[in-house]
Amino acid sequence: MRHLKSISNDKFFKEPLDFNKYTNKDLLKYAVGSNLYMNALMDIYSKIKLEKIKDTCTITICFEDSIKESDVEVGEENVLDSLEKLSYDLINGDISKNILPLIFIRVRSVSHFINFSSKLSKGQLKIITGFIFPKFNKKNGAYYLGHLEAIENEFAEKIYGMPILESEEIVYKENRTQEILYLKELIDRYKDSILNIRVGGTDFSSKFGLRRSVSRSIYDIGVINDCLCDIVNIFGRCKEDYIVSAPVWEYFSSGINSKEVKGLIREIELDKENGFCGKTIIHPTQGIYVNSLYSVEYEDYIDAINILNNSELGGVFKGYSNNKMNEISPHYNWAKRIGNRAKIFGVLNKEISYYDLFSKVGSKIED
16 A cells, blocks of 8 residues: 555655555554545445545544444444455455555444454454544543453454544543543553544534534634644653544535635644644545645755754754754654655655645646
8 A cells, every 4th residue: 555646656756655554653653644434334345446445545444423323233244244355355366455455443332342353353353454442531441452452462463543532531621631641641551552543623522512614724613722732742742652643624525626625725734733643534535635735845855854864963054945944953853753754655856845736636726
């Protein structure tokens, strides 16, 4: 699997690297990128085999908010059948591992996680990259991660967990610091099995009866921005080395100059500035924008490489375009993250910008 396969290679100074679920975790955690949510009743097998999922390399099969409780059993049968077919096709060479996305299962609850995972074979688990744990909190967190560890031990198969921080215990101010610090300590104990920390902007907003409009970003909702900042403050510190993924943008459109797409692009840019990497998406058309905006522009790459190559010397030097100060010690952590993003999402050629990649959608973004 490789990000931005639909983009012409002549746009890149360095092309994105291939990856799969067995790629080293320190790099794989950046590769989640745009994560497309699909409900468990969809024809997942055909969408993967026929490569109908464009411009995204990660999917999450959702059993929680996206389907009714009465449909869970039918959804499980569908997902198990899809995983079995994919496993069979992969073993027999009917599909290439290069078209197999990172596949996550979003369970409904701890009991559902235990029940559903008991139905999985080792072959099916090889197709799955991991599980997503909704409304992860002090009451259920240890049960989720303990069972994840038990699955890994039983099958000797690497399976990752991605907790979603979205419960009222986190968004309500009086509980937040204590709750996040508890969860941080818990997650630290299972750190090798945690690929991303995810956040639920929609669930947070629902606690206050709020929903951002298409002309605003999640960062314009003060009470939600306050919570997101605290999550990044605890989990986004460089010494902790977690990747925190940004919340979903709820609007979609096929029109590149639509207000929905312009709003998405604006929010991704703010995600990056605020320390997030990757984003939940709910429509395939959103994938190209997320992954394109996480590619690395040439100037940033050259500056980052020069900082990394001179890390032992320290000091200050002018940036590539003689327009900025590169101070090696305080900019070192930034440079490391740029280097990892460059491997996963590629480095654009000197005269190419993020917006040039969108031309494949049909036209360029208008001012």
